[in-house]
Amino acid sequence: AQTVTQSQPEMSVQEAETVTLSCTYDTSENNYYLFWYKQPPSRQMILVIRQEAYKQQNATENRFSVNFQKAAKSFSLKISDSQLGDTAMYFCAFTQGGSEKLVFGKGTKLTVNP
Amino acid sequence: DGGITQSPKYLFRKEGQNVTLSCEQNLNHDAMYWYRQDPGQGLRLIYYSQIVNDFQKGDIAEGYSVSREKKESFPLTVTSAQKNPTAFYLCASSMRIHPYGYTFGSGTRLTVV
Numbered sequence: 001a002q003t004v005t006q007s008q009p010e011m012s013v014q015e016a017e018t019v020t021l022s023c024t025y026d027t028s029e030n031n032y033y034l035f036w037y038k039q040p041p042s043r044q045m046i047l048v049i050r051q052e053a054y055k056q057q058n059a060t061e062n063r064f065s066v067n068f069q070k071a072a073k074s075f076s077l078k079i080s081d082s083q084l085g086d087t088a089m090y091f092c093a094f095t096q097g098g099s100e101k102l103v104f105g106k107g108t109k110l111t112v113n114p
Numbered sequence: 115d116g117g118i119t120q121s122p123k124y125l126f127r128k129e130g131q132n133v134t135l136s137c138e139q140n141l142n143h144d145a146m147y148w149y150r151q152d153p154g155q156g157l158r159l160i161y162y163s164q165i166v167n168d169f170q171k172g173d174i175a176e177g178y179s180v181s182r183e184k185k186e187s188f189p190l191t192v193t194s195a196q197k198n199p200t201a202f203y204l205c206a207s208s209m210r211i212h213p214y215g216y217t218f219g220s221g222t223r224l225t226v227v
Binding site for chain 2 (some may be wrong): 009033035037042043044045047050091093095100101102104105106107
């Protein structure tokens with residue numbers, strides 16, 4: 001069974017600084033997709049960024065970028081120029097190609113301090 | 115605007131009572147899902163449905179039931195057999211083959227007293 005591990009239950013960062021959230025996953029498949037979701041205090045889940053495993057280029061969305069290391073099965077999220085609105089739970093998620101099910105990590109609580 | 119609507123936002127029930135959580139989507143998505151979220155546990159899959167009139171158990175289906183009579187609707191019933199029902203419940207939907215991820219509802223907080 002696929003698993004997703006987020007080893008940092010909580011992190012904090014100063015406003016305007018950069019922070020990296022870690023995620024590792026376990027799969028024997030070659031075709032899969034990885035996601036980072038943000039859950040702010042409102043508890044609405046918001047898709048931050050996604051990565052197709054067959055693409056070597058790391059995905060980027062404005063201040064959010066990933067470091068996808070396929071051989072190491074690592075998928076970290078880098079947030080640049082952190083803003084107070086980035087304070088949230090962040091969940092890493094995995095799905096196998098052709099499957100509809102997402103497997104989530106347990107999340108990292110990020111606090112951005114002024 | 116297209117989206118997923120979960121209702122109610124907060125729900126209180128007495129122990130031993132069944133309760134049904136509503137989830138409706140107008141995104142024309144084929145697949146729908148129910149997740150349970152507990153502190154420190156992440157999201158755990160309860161049930162999912164890929165097409166109308168068909169659904170599959172997820173990792174923690176015991177004590178829950180679902181139906182999928184319409185493409186737009188996927189209600190979840192928390193039965194009295196669920197030993198620890200107090201939790202935050204999230205509904206989501208996706209296209210059948212979904213490299214784009216899920217669209218989530220805003221969740222229902224269920225408290226059983």
